[in-house]
Amino acid sequence: xxxxxxxxxxxxxxxxxxxxxxxxxxxxxxxxxxxxxxxxxxxxxxxxxxxxxxxxxxxxxxxxxxxxxxxxxxxxxxxxxxxxxxxxxxxxxxxxxxxxxxxxxxxxxxxxxxxxxxxxxxxxxxxxxxxxxxxxxxxxxxxxxxxxxxxxxxxxxxxxxxxxxxxxxxxxxx
Numbered sequence: 001x002x003x004x005x006x007x008x009x010x011x012x013x014x015x016x017x018x019x020x021x022x023x024x025x026x027x028x029x030x031x032x033x034x035x036x037x038x039x040x041x042x043x044x045x046x047x048x049x050x051x052x053x054x055x056x057x058x059x060x061x062x063x064x065x066x067x068x069x070x071x072x073x074x075x076x077x078x079x080x081x082x083x084x085x086x087x088x089x090x091x092x093x094x095x096x097x098x099x100x101x102x103x104x105x106x107x108x109x110x111x112x113x114x115x116x117x118x119x120x121x122x123x124x125x126x127x128x129x130x131x132x133x134x135x136x137x138x139x140x141x142x143x144x145x146x147x148x149x150x151x152x153x154x155x156x157x158x159x160x161x162x163x164x165x166x167x168x169x170x171x172x173x174x
C-alpha cells in the first residue's frame with residue numbers, strides 16, 4: 001500500500017504544469033476524478049469481497065465500505081487540484097467527507113455490520129453513500145467547466161517596495 005501511494009504521489013508531481021496556460025486541462029481533471037473514484041471502488045470492493053461471513057469479516061466489510069466513501073472524498077480535491085481550484089475542490093469534498101464521517105460513526109456504534117441491522121439503519125448507510133456519490137459526481141461534472149471560470153481576483157493589494165517608496169498598491173480592472 002505504501003509503495004502504491006509513493007508511486008501515485010510521484011506521478012502527480014510529474015504532471016506538467018504550465019505557469020501561464022491559456023486553459024486548464026479539464027480532460028485530465030475529469031479523468032483524475034474518475035480514476036480516484038474507481039480506485040476507491042476497487043479497493044473497497046476487494047476488501048468487501050474477500051471478507052468472511054460474520055465475526056471479523058464485518059469489520060473488513062465496514063472498512064471496504066469506508067474505502068469507497070474515502071474515494072468519493074478525495075476525488076473532488078484531486079480533480080479540482082489539477083486545474084488549480086483547491087478551494088473549490090475542498091468545498092465539493094465537504095459533503096462526501098460528512099457522509100464518510102457519518103458512516104464511520106454508524107459503524108463504530110454497530111459492530112455487527114449493516115447486513116444484520118434494521119431497515120432504518122440500512123436506509124441511513126445507503127443514504128450517506130448516495131449523498132457522497134452524488135457530490136463526487138457533481139464535482140467531476142463541475143471540473144469540466146473550469147475553463148470558463150476566471151481565476152483572477154477583481155481587486156488585488158500588492159506590496160510595493162522601490163527606491164524612496166514602500167506601501168500597498170491597489171490593482172484591478174475598472
